Amino acid sequence: MTATAPSIDLSAHGALLLALVLVAAKLGGEAAVRLRQPAVLGELLAGILLGNLPFAAVAGIGSHPVIDVLAQLGVLVLLFEVGLEETVRDVLAVGASAVRVALLGMLGTLAAVWLVAAWLMPDKSASTHAFFAAALTATSIGITVRVLKDLGVGRSREARTILGAAVVDDILALVLLAIVAGWSGQGGGSLAALLWMIGKTIGFLAAVLVFGGRVGPWLLGLAARMRVGGAQIVAGLVFCLALAGAAQAVGLAPILGAFAAGLVLEASHSAPFVARGEPPLARLLQPLSEFVVPVFFVVMGTRADVRALLRPDTLALVAGAVAAAVLGKLACGLGVARGVSRLAVAAGMLPRGEVSLIFASLGTATLLGGKPVLDATAFSALVAVVVATTLLAPVAVNLGFAQRRRRR
Amino acid sequence: MTATAPSIDLSAHGALLLALVLVAAKLGGEAAVRLRQPAVLGELLAGILLGNLPFAAVAGIGSHPVIDVLAQLGVLVLLFEVGLEETVRDVLAVGASAVRVALLGMLGTLAAVWLVAAWLMPDKSASTHAFFAAALTATSIGITVRVLKDLGVGRSREARTILGAAVVDDILALVLLAIVAGWSGQGGGSLAALLWMIGKTIGFLAAVLVFGGRVGPWLLGLAARMRVGGAQIVAGLVFCLALAGAAQAVGLAPILGAFAAGLVLEASHSAPFVARGEPPLARLLQPLSEFVVPVFFVVMGTRADVRALLRPDTLALVAGAVAAAVLGKLACGLGVARGVSRLAVAAGMLPRGEVSLIFASLGTATLLGGKPVLDATAFSALVAVVVATTLLAPVAVNLGFAQRRRRR
Numbered sequence: 040m041t042a043t044a045p046s047i048d049l050s051a052h053g054a055l056l057l058a059l060v061l062v063a064a065k066l067g068g069e070a071a072v073r074l075r076q077p078a079v080l081g082e083l084l085a086g087i088l089l090g091n092l093p094f095a096a097v098a099g100i101g102s103h104p105v106i107d108v109l110a111q112l113g114v115l116v117l118l119f120e121v122g123l124e125e126t127v128r129d130v131l132a133v134g135a136s137a138v139r140v141a142l143l144g145m146l147g148t149l150a151a152v153w154l155v156a157a158w159l160m161p162d163k164s165a166s167t168h169a170f171f172a173a174a175l176t177a178t179s180i181g182i183t184v185r186v187l188k189d190l191g192v193g194r195s196r197e198a199r200t201i202l203g204a205a206v207v208d209d210i211l212a213l214v215l216l217a218i219v220a221g222w223s224g225q226g227g228g229s230l231a232a233l234l235w236m237i238g239k240t241i242g243f244l245a246a247v248l249v250f251g252g253r254v255g256p257w258l259l260g261l262a263a264r265m266r267v268g269g270a271q272i273v274a275g276l277v278f279c280l281a282l283a284g285a286a287q288a289v290g291l292a293p294i295l296g297a298f299a300a301g302l303v304l305e306a307s308h309s310a311p312f313v314a315r316g317e318p319p320l321a322r323l324l325q326p327l328s329e330f331v332v333p334v335f336f337v338v339m340g341t342r343a344d345v346r347a348l349l350r351p352d353t354l355a356l357v358a359g360a361v362a363a364a365v366l367g368k369l370a371c372g373l374g375v376a377r378g379v380s381r382l383a384v385a386a387g388m389l390p391r392g393e394v395s396l397i398f399a400s401l402g403t404a405t406l407l408g409g410k411p412v413l414d415a416t417a418f419s420a421l422v423a424v425v426v427a428t429t430l431l432a433p434v435a436v437n438l439g440f441a442q443r444r445r446r447r
Numbered sequence: 448m449t450a451t452a453p454s455i456d457l458s459a460h461g462a463l464l465l466a467l468v469l470v471a472a473k474l475g476g477e478a479a480v481r482l483r484q485p486a487v488l489g490e491l492l493a494g495i496l497l498g499n500l501p502f503a504a505v506a507g508i509g510s511h512p513v514i515d516v517l518a519q520l521g522v523l524v525l526l527f528e529v530g531l532e533e534t535v536r537d538v539l540a541v542g543a544s545a546v547r548v549a550l551l552g553m554l555g556t557l558a559a560v561w562l563v564a565a566w567l568m569p570d571k572s573a574s575t576h577a578f579f580a581a582a583l584t585a586t587s588i589g590i591t592v593r594v595l596k597d598l599g600v601g602r603s604r605e606a607r608t609i610l611g612a613a614v615v616d617d618i619l620a621l622v623l624l625a626i627v628a629g630w631s632g633q634g635g636g637s638l639a640a641l642l643w644m645i646g647k648t649i650g651f652l653a654a655v656l657v658f659g660g661r662v663g664p665w666l667l668g669l670a671a672r673m674r675v676g677g678a679q680i681v682a683g684l685v686f687c688l689a690l691a692g693a694a695q696a697v698g699l700a701p702i703l704g705a706f707a708a709g710l711v712l713e714a715s716h717s718a719p720f721v722a723r724g725e726p727p728l729a730r731l732l733q734p735l736s737e738f739v740v741p742v743f744f745v746v747m748g749t750r751a752d753v754r755a756l757l758r759p760d761t762l763a764l765v766a767g768a769v770a771a772a773v774l775g776k777l778a779c780g781l782g783v784a785r786g787v788s789r790l791a792v793a794a795g796m797l798p799r800g801e802v803s804l805i806f807a808s809l810g811t812a813t814l815l816g817g818k819p820v821l822d823a824t825a826f827s828a829l830v831a832v833v834v835a836t837t838l839l840a841p842v843a844v845n846l847g848f849a850q851r852r853r854r855r
Contacts, residue, residue: 053516054523054701055692058685065682068675078675108461108516115462267476267486269737274473276738277466284463293462323734329677330684330735 053105057334060106063089064333075189077181079392080429082333083422086340101341106334113335114397115297116328118213119279121393122301123321125206127248130302137203139374144204144388145176145211147370151363152176159356160417166223170402170412173219174421175364177212179392180205182429186436187387196379197443201387204371212394213298214240217291220401223412243291247282247299254278255300256308259320263311271312272323275304294397339396342403343422344415353416357423364428365389365435386439390432391425461513465742468514471497472741483597485589487800488837490741491830494748509749514742521743522805523705524736527687529801530709531729533614535656538710545611547782552612552796553584553619555778559771560584567764568825574631578810578820581627582829583772585620587800588613590837594844595795604787605851609795612779620802621706622648625699628813631820651699655690655707662686663708664716667728671719679720680731683712702805747804750811751830752823761824765831772836773797773843794847798840799833 067085068078089100100106152172160167180201187198221236255278262274279300286296309319317323347353371388372381399421402413413421475493476486497508508514560580568575588609595601595609629644663686670682687708694704717727725731755761776796780789807829810821821829 052692053519054688054695058688058692061681061685061688065670065673065675065678069673069678072675081675104512105516105519108513109520111461111513112517262473265473265477267473267480267489269734269741270473270477272734272738273469273741277469280462280466280469284460284466287462326677326680326731327735327738330680333677333681 053103056100056103057105057109060089060100060334060337061330064337067337068333075185075433077185077392077429078333079181079336080426082336083340083396083426086337087343087345087422088340089337090341090343091345101338106338109331110335110338113328113331113333114294114400115279115283116324117332117335117393118294118297118397119275119301120321120324120328121209122298123304123324125209125302126305127252127302130206130210133203133206134200134376136374136376136379137200138207140200140204140371140384140388141178141207141211141374143374144178144368144371144385145208145215148176148364148367149173149215151367152360155359155363156356159352159359163417164407164412166407166412167417169219170223170398170405171360171417171421173215174395174398174402174413175360175367175391175424176215177391177394177398178205178208178368178388179390179394179429180387181392182390182432183387183436186433190437190440192440196376197383197387197440200375200379200384204384204388208388209298209394210244212398213292213295214244216394216398216401217243217286217295220292220405221290223402223405223407239289240291240295243286243289243295244299247296247303251278251282251299252303255303256305259304259308260311271309271317271320272327275320275324278304292401336393336396339400339422342400342415343419345419347416348419348423350416353420356416356420357427360420360424361427361431364391364424365431380439380443383436383439383443386432386435389435390429392429395421395425461511464508464511465513465517468497468508468742468745469738472745475745476741483593483841485593485800485837486741487589487744488834490744491748491804491834494745495751495753495830496748497745498749498751499753509746514746517739518743518746521736521739521741522702522808523687523691524732525740525743525801526702526705526805527683527709528729528732528736529617530706531712531732533617533710534713535660535710538614538618541611541614542608542784544782544784544787545608546615548608548612548779548792548796549586549615549619549782551782552586552776552779552793553616553623556584556772556775557581557623559775560768563767563771564764567760567767571825572815572820574815574820575822575825577627578631578806578813579768579825579829581623582803582806582810582821583768583775583799583832584623585799585802585806586613586616586776586796587798587802587837588795589800590798590840591795591844594841598845598848600848604784605791605795605848608783608787608792612792612796616796617706617802618652620806621700621703622652624802624806624809625651625694625703628700628809629698631810631813631815647697648699648703651694651697651703652707655704655711659686659690659707660711663712667712667716668719679717679725679728680735683728683732686712700809744801744804747808747830750808750823751827753827755824756827756831758824761828764824764828765835768828768832769835769839772799772832773839788847788851791844791847791851794840794843797843798837800837803829803833 063085064082067081071081149172152175156168156171187193217240218236222233258274262270279297282296282300283293287293369385372385375381375384403411403418405412471493472490475489479489557580560583564576564579595606625648626644630641666682670678687705690704690708691701695701777793780793783792811819811826813820
């Protein structure tokens with residue numbers, strides 16, 4: 040029987056490869072969770088293991104169409120979920136101190152990592168340096184939140200500052216991503232090109248907040264009047280996909296659209312569904328996200344090249360970038376309000392995660408003169424920095440809060 | 448910005464195309480539901496409309512990697528769900544009369560449609576005739592169940608016979624699919640080849656019932672002891688994908704594996720998850736299935752060629768096949784127990800649905816001498832027969848039960 044589907048065959052190897060990726064993801068995630076680390080760390084390491092096994096069939100796993108499509112769907116669903124967790128009102132309610140913390144941490148990281156990248160990758164273009172640095176600006180506070188809860192300081196002023204700054208950080212990182220990706224894709228480009236990208240990004244977000252803030256709830260309201268099954272989750276996904284496509288159409292990263300779609304949808308928009316006994320949108324998305332998001336992280340892991348990573352120059356780059364990522368982020372401590380521990384807040388903002396990986400992934404896909412802005416070495420180094428900062432974070436947060444206690 | 452992903456880009460058009468497919472699916476499904484028809488009928492018609500619009504971008508929508516991968520995932524999830532609804536015990540508890548009804552209906556259809564296909568497609572090979580006929584053997588009683596409920600005869604002996612026969616029908620159809628697809632793929636082949644396919648199919652099902660019946664529950668039990676999120680749904684999907692891959696590896700249709708995986712998993716295996724407040728597996732799968740299954744039906748619709756369908760010879764084929772599919776299925780009436788209306792049962796078994804479409808899809812993908820066993824015309828004719836029998840079913844069931852009442 041030669042049952043080859045017209046274009047792609049999930050049938051051929053796809054089903055088994057997908058099963059393998061899912062098993063690796065959950066085993067890695069489970070190991071990480073048991074070691075009190077975020078699941079994403081284990082998924083990433085499982086991917087690194089899988090991608091560097093000496094079997095040809097497994098080596099190319101990340102580029103198999105079935106895995107690739109689900110990984111890309113995974114990123115969009117992930118960013119949509121991140122957006123859903125925040126409302127526009129939450130963002131506007133964030134204090135000035137949180138905005139200062141987020142902004143200073145990003146600028147500090149951008150400057151410090153850019154310098155290190157330019158120093159340790161002298162033969163690479165300014166686009167590569169900019170992309171590499173921008174990727175490490177985004178904080179991922181999942182691990183921080185867990186450590187804060189463990190320390191019993193989840194409701195401290197430090198914790199509230201970190202949480203507020205994380206919201207701003209998400210948005211600033213995505214705006215920066217859109218700008219840097221657009222600017223790098225044009226070979227660094229002129230100041231005019233940079234300003235055009237900034238204008239376009241801000242324009243897109245403004246348009247989504249104004250129009251999307253009406254269209255999204257209207258779409259869910261329409262779905263609530265439908266009798267066919269699955270109207271709510273499909274309406275949500277359609278909104279997410281349409282804005283991702285719109286972002287792409289104007290030359291921005293699709294994830295910016297997916298995030299913005301989540302941002303303008305609020306829990307209250309699910310009310311008519313909840314009233315008739317259906318779960319709200321965020322809960323309906325959960326099983327889908329628990330299935331496709333880990334595929335993305337495993338794929339990111341498979342693309343990290345351990346042999347490239349163990350070369351002395353790459354190790355130097357990783358060490359330099361980790362140091363710069365930590366020191367750069369410490370700058371955020373300058374933004375905290377009086378009476379709040381600078382070190383505790385800065386420590387909480389250290390870990391890098393999904394947004395950095397998305398940046399890295401986009402960097403390998405952004406071509407400049409036929410070559411990717413981030414090559415395999417730079418990509419692998421970024422994955423290593425994400426792993427290192429996530430492992431460092433619990434130690435740093437403990438130290439930061441210990442120092443705060445001593446002061447009082 | 449030239450952000451082209453390494454292999455496939457959901458980013459390029461994928462996100463917008465997927466949004467379009469989902470909107471078409473839900474609008475079609477909603478229209479069908481409001482007209483008291485099954486959602487799948489509307490999804491299929493929405494696909495036919497979409498695929499025959501005069502826009503090049505939309506014409507190729509079904510073969511876009513993102514849509515194609517999700518459609519294929521959709522079939523596996525659909526068959527897994529169908530299997531989950533039935534337990535091995537249910538199947539064994541089906542009465543002898545239900546087995547007779549299912550078997551006679553299938554053999555009657557196979558013979559009648561084969562004759563018509565050989566008569567109206569004389570230039571095609573025996574493989575094509577066999578595939579075309581086998582595709583129409585499978586009953587899809589979704590619409591019947593709804594009509595029976597509306598008539599208030601959902602608990603009649605006729606209804607119980609239909610439900611039991613439908614369970615047997617599902618299994619027989621998948622076994623027949625495996626056999627015919629394997630045999631056709633070898634150019635019709637010898638009696639030995641046919642016996643080998645039958646043996647392999649029965650052997651696979653027996654192996655799944657014996658070993659899978661232990662492995663599946665063990666896998667879910669293992670997942671229940673995990674702390675990472677999404678363990679249950681991922682364990683279920685891994686089991687489904689692994690058996691689909693195993694079926695493919697031994698030369699059978701992956702959907703047979705997906706169905707068998709669902710068959711051996713029972714609601715009781717979700718008990719440890721339910722005990723800690725999580726929904727059971729079938730409910731977790733629902734949002735995923737409501738998202739990906741309609742993609743499959745829309746894609747099937749887009750592949751139907753309306754222009755080919757309107758040619759006189761294709762119309763004759765459709766008319767002949769509909770007549771044969773109806774008359775052939777009437778044979779199942781001979782199998783009913785004493786005191787049960789033959790006509791009412793036969794009418795309930797008339798509608799064709801998802802399994803026929805899967806058959807048809809596999810037929811276009813099964814190559815024989817470099818050409819698909821089912822060409823665009825045969826495929827489109829099958830889609831038309833599915834639509835026609837589904838539309839006929841409510842009328843036929845009403846007539847069948849009216850005749851039963853007159854007799855009493």
